[in-house]
Amino acid sequence: MTKNFQKLPNKGETQFSFGVGAYDPKLVEEKIYSIWEKSGFFNPDNLPAQAGLPKAKEFFGKAQDKNYIIYMPLPNVTGTLHMGHLLNNTLQDVLIRYERMRGKRALYLPGTDHAGIATQFVVEKELKKEGINRWDLGREKFIARVWEWKNKYGDLIFNQLRKIGVSADWSRARFTMDQAYSDDILKTFVHYYEKGWVYQGLRTVNWCPRCGTSLSELELEYADEKTTLYYIKYGSFTLATTRPETKFGDTALAVNPKDERYKKYIGETIEVDSLSTDGELEKPEIKKIKLQIVGDDVVDIEFGTGVVKVTPAHDILDFEIGERHKLPMIQVINERGRMNESAGKYAGLKTTEARKKIVEDMKSVGLLVKEELYDHRIAKCYRCNTVIEPIPSKQWFLKMKELAKLAKKAVENGKVEILPKNFEKPYFDWLENIRDWTISRQIWWGHQLPVYYCKCADCDHAIVSLEQPKSKCPKCDCKEYRRSEEVLDTWFSSALWPFAGLSASDLKNYYPGNALITARDILNLWVARMIFSGLEFQGKLPFSKVFIHGTILTKEGKRMSKSLGTGVDPLKYINEYGADATRFGIIWQANGQDIHWDETSITAGRKFCNKIWNASKFVLSNVSEMGKIEKFKPTTEADKKIIAALEKIKISSGKNIETFNFSEALHEIYDFFWHDFCDEYLEIAKSQLAEKKTVETTKKILSYAIFESLKIIHPFMPFVTEEIYGILPIAGRKLLMIEKL
RNA sequence: GGACGGUUAGCUCAGUGGUAGAGCAUCGCUUUUACACAGCGAGGGUCGCUGGUUCGAUCCCAGCACCGUCCACCA
Numbered sequence: 001m002t003k004n005f006q007k008l009p010n011k012g013e014t015q016f017s018f019g020v021g022a023y024d025p026k027l028v029e030e031k032i033y034s035i036w037e038k039s040g041f042f043n044p045d046n047l048p049a050q051a052g053l054p055k056a057k058e059f060f061g062k063a064q065d066k067n068y069i070i071y072m073p074l075p076n077v078t079g080t081l082h083m084g085h086l087l088n089n090t091l092q093d094v095l096i097r098y099e100r101m102r103g104k105r106a107l108y109l110p111g112t113d114h115a116g117i118a119t120q121f122v123v124e125k126e127l128k129k130e131g132i133n134r135w136d137l138g139r140e141k142f143i144a145r146v147w148e149w150k151n152k153y154g155d156l157i158f159n160q161l162r163k164i165g166v167s168a169d170w171s172r173a174r175f176t177m178d179q180a181y182s183d184d185i186l187k188t189f190v191h192y193y194e195k196g197w198v199y200q201g202l203r204t205v206n207w208c209p210r211c212g213t214s215l216s217e218l219e220l221e222y223a224d225e226k227t228t229l230y231y232i233k234y235g236s237f238t239l240a241t242t243r244p245e246t247k248f249g250d251t252a253l254a255v256n257p258k259d260e261r262y263k264k265y266i267g268e269t270i271e272v273d274s275l276s277t278d279g280e281l282e283k284p285e286i287k288k289i290k291l292q293i294v295g296d297d298v299v300d301i302e303f304g305t306g307v308v309k310v311t312p313a314h315d316i317l318d319f320e321i322g323e324r325h326k327l328p329m330i331q332v333i334n335e336r337g338r339m340n341e342s343a344g345k346y347a348g349l350k351t352t353e354a355r356k357k358i359v360e361d362m363k364s365v366g367l368l369v370k371e372e373l374y375d376h377r378i379a380k381c382y383r384c385n386t387v388i389e390p391i392p393s394k395q396w397f398l399k400m401k402e403l404a405k406l407a408k409k410a411v412e413n414g415k416v417e418i419l420p421k422n423f424e425k426p427y428f429d430w431l432e433n434i435r436d437w438t439i440s441r442q443i444w445w446g447h448q449l450p451v452y453y454c455k456c457a458d459c460d461h462a463i464v465s466l467e468q469p470k471s472k473c474p475k476c477d478c479k480e481y482r483r484s485e486e487v488l489d490t491w492f493s494s495a496l497w498p499f500a501g502l503s504a505s506d507l508k509n510y511y512p513g514n515a516l517i518t519a520r521d522i523l524n525l526w527v528a529r530m531i532f533s534g535l536e537f538q539g540k541l542p543f544s545k546v547f548i549h550g551t552i553l554t555k556e557g558k559r560m561s562k563s564l565g566t567g568v569d570p571l572k573y574i575n576e577y578g579a580d581a582t583r584f585g586i587i588w589q590a591n592g593q594d595i596h597w598d599e600t601s602i603t604a605g606r607k608f609c610n611k612i613w614n615a616s617k618f619v620l621s622n623v624s625e626m627g628k629i630e631k632f633k634p635t636t637e638a639d640k641k642i643i644a645a646l647e648k649i650k651i652s653s654g655k656n657i658e659t660f661n662f663s664e665a666l667h668e669i670y671d672f673f674w675h676d677f678c679d680e681y682l683e684i685a686k687s688q689l690a691e692k693k694t695v696e697t698t699k700k701i702l703s704y705a706i707f708e709s710l711k712i713i714h715p716f717m718p719f720v721t722e723e724i725y726g727i728l729p730i731a732g733r734k735l736l737m738i739e740k741l
Numbered sequence: 742g743g744a745c746g747g748u749u750a751g752c753u754c755a756g757u758g759g760u761a762g763a764g765c766a767u768c769g770c771u772u773u774u775a776c777a778c779a780g781c782g783a784g785g786g787u788c789g790c791u792g793g794u795u796c797g798a799u800c801c802c803a804g805c806a807c808c809g810u811c812c813a814c815c816a
Contacts, residue, residue, distance in 0.1 A: 243816080299816085317814040557747090591755070603778080604778095608778090619775080
C-alpha cells in the first residue's frame with residue numbers, strides 16, 4: 001500500500017493501493033498526522049518550502065478578514081484527555097479545518113494552564129510518598145520540583161490531542177507561566193490596582209485547611225450530607241445551628257425584622273448562659289456572655305426557630321451581617337482547621353472533635369434543647385475535597401462592579417452572542433449578584449503578587465509595584481521590603497488567554513477572535529472573565545460568539561467523574577476504533593443536549609470509515625485517472641440526482657458547521673454518502689459503466705463526487721479522508737486539509 | 742428554594758399540527774465486478790400522565806409525575 005502522498009505516482013499510472021479488507025486506522029493515523037505536522041500548514045503564517053505545496057499568500061490571500069482564530073480552552077498541565085476534551089477539541093478542530101479549507105488563515109491556538117492548586121496538589125502527593133511535605137522542602141526547592149514535574153508531564157495532553165487529529169499550531173503553544181505571559185499578568189494586577197479596583201482586606205473567606213489557601217466561591221464543590229441540626233438555648237431564645245463549635249465566636253443573635261415574635265428585641269443586648277471555655281476539659285461549666293440582637297433581612301423566619309447566631313469570623317453570610325451591623329469578629333478556628341486559643345480549653349481540637357465535645361458538654365449543663373437530622377450541603381475544596389472552613393484572612397480582592405457591568409453589557413447589546421441563548425440567564429445571574437473576586441492564594445505555585453511589604457515589625461505596609469521599591473516606606477520610613485509570598489488565582493491568568501497568549505504581531509493580526517467553543521461549567525469562571533478582560537485591556541471583545549456544547553454524562557445520565565469511577569477514557573476508543581470513528585461517535589451524539597454517552601455510535605463511525613474506504617476503492621478501480629476534477633454535466637437521471645444531492649449537501653453542511661450544528665451536519669453528510677451515493681448511485685454506476693454511451697460521464701461523476709465528498713467529510717474524519725486523497729490519482733495533489741471547500 | 746433541560750422503538754437519540762425516524766441491537770434472505778464493519782427486506786412505539794385548544798395533538802396551552810444539570814446566604 002502506498003501511504004505517502006509525496007511518493008505517489010503521477011497521473012496516468014494505475015494505482016490499487018487499498019489492499020484487501022477493512023480500513024485499518026492503525027496503519028494510517030500516526031503517519032498522516034506526521035505528514036500534516038511536517039507540512040507546516042497548522043501554522044497559517046509559516047509554510048515550508050515544500051515541493052508541490054502552494055505558497056501561503058496564494059492560498060490564503062492577505063485580507064484581514066481571512067484571519068480566523070480559535071482559542072483552545074487551556075488544559076491544565078495536570079490534565080489528561082477525558083471525554084470533555086474529546087468533544088470540545090473535536091468540535092473546534094472541525095471548525096478550524098472547515099475554515100482552513102474555506103480559504104481562511106486559520107489558527108488554532110494551543111496552550112496549557114499552570115493550574116495553581118491542582119498542580120501543587122499533584123506534586124504534594126508525590127512528596128507525600130517520599131514522606132515529606134512542601135514546608136520541609138521550602139518554597140524555592142518546591143517550585144523547582146513543580147517545574148520539573150511540569151517539564152516532564154505538562155505536555156502529555158498535547159500528544160493526546162494529536163492522536164485525535166487536532167490541527168493546532170503547536171509552534172505557538174504557550175504556557176501561562178511563560179515569561180511574557182507572566183509579565184502581562186503582573187501588569188494587569190498593577191493596572192487594576194492603579195484604577196483602585198484591587199484592594200487588600202481582612203474578610204472571612206473560604207479556606208481550605210489542607211491546601212492552606214483561600215478559594216473563590218467558584219472553586220468550591222458541594223456534597224449533600226446528613227448533618228445534625230442542634231437546637232441550643234441562648235437565654236430565652238432557642239436557635240438551630242449545624243456548627244455549635246463556632247459558638248465561642250458568636251457576637252450577636254439575628255432575627256428577621258418582620259418576625260412578629262422577635263422584632264421587639266432588636267437592638268437589645270442580652271446576657272445569656274453559655275458554655276465556658278475556662279477550667280478543665282472534663283468539667284463543663286457555664287459562663288454568662290453578652291450578645292446583642294440585630295435585625296437582618298437574610299434571616300429566614302421559617303427556618304429553625306427564626307433566630308440565628310452570628311459568627312462573623314466563621315461564616316461568610318455572618319461576616320456580611322457583621323459588616324452591616326458593625327459587629328466584632330472573634331476567630332476561634334485557625335488555618336489548619338483546629339480550635340485556637342480563643343476557644344480556651346478546647347484549643348487544639350479539630351473542628352469535628354470540638355463539635356462532638358462541645359455538644360456533649362452543652363448536654364451536660366443543659367444548654368442543648370434537641371437534635372434533629374438535617375440534609376445539608378457541605379462546601380469542599382474542588383481539588384482535594386477537604387471540607388472548607390470559612391476563616392478571617394487578609395486577602396487581595398478585585399472589585400467586580402465595573403468589570404461585571406462591561407461583561408453584562410457585551411451580551412446585552414449582542415456584541416457577544418451566547419448560544420444556546422438560554423445560557424445567557426445564568427451568565428447574567430452571576431454578574432448581577434457578583435461579589436468581589438478573591439484573587440490571592442496562599443499556595444506557592446503560581447504568579448507571585450507584585451506586592452511588597454515593609455519589613456518592619458508592626459508596619460507591614462503594602463506597596464504594589466512591578467519592581468522592588470527603592471523609596472522609603474511612607475508609613476514608617478523603613479527601606480526594606482519583602483515580596484509577597486502569595487500568588488494569584490489561576491483563573492486570573494486564564495482570563496487573559498485570548499491576548500496574553502499572542503505575540504505582538506499575532507495580536508495585531510488575529511485579535512479579536514471568532515467563536516469560543518466551551519462547556520457550560522466554565523461560563524462564569526472563565527468566559528465572563530475573558531470578556532471583561534478583553535474589553536478592559538484591548539478595548540475589543542475577544543470573540544463574538546460563545547458556543548456552549550453539551551456535557552458528557554454516563555449512559556445512565558450521571559456525571560462522569562474520576563472519583564466516582566464513572567469516567568471513560570477516550571484513548572481507549574482511539575486505540576480500538578481509530579480517531580475518525582471516535583470523532584464521528586462523539587459528534588454524532590452531540591446535538592446540543594447533554595450527552596448520555598453511548599459508545600455504539602463509535603461503531604457507526606467505524607463502519608462509516610470503512611464505507612468511505614470501500615466506496616473510494618470502487619471508484620479507483622473504475623477510474624484510472626483523475627485529471628482535472630471538475631463539475632461535469634450530468635446526463636442520466638441518476639447522474640442528475642446525485643449531483644443535485646451533492647450540491648445541496650455542500651451548502652447545508654457548511655451552513656450547519658457555521659451555526660454550530662455539528663451533529664446535524666454529520667448526520668446529513670452520512671445520509672448523503674451512505675444512501676444517496678453508495679446505495680443508489682454506485683449501484684447504478686455499475687451498469688452505466690458497462691454502457692458505452694454513459695461510461696465516460698459516469699467516470700467523471702464518480703471522480704467528482706468522491707473528491708467533493710472527501711472534502712466535505714474531512715473536517716469530521718480527517719485521517720481516513722486524507723489517506724484516501726493520497727491514494728487517488730489526483731492531478732496536482734497537495735494535501736486534502738488545504739483543498740478548497 | 743430558584744432557573745434551565747429532559748421524558749418518542751430493547752439502548753442512545755432526531756423529528757413534525759395531518760398515516761412516526763436514525764444509529765446500535767434483533768430476525769430473514771443474499772456471497773451480485775467497493776464494502777458481511779455489506780446489500781435487500783422484516784419485526785418492534787396508544788411519542789411520561791391528565792385535561793384543554795383544534796376537523797385533527799407526539800408536536801400548541803395548563804396542570805401533574807418522574808429524571809437530570811446548574812444556581813442560591815436556610816444558619
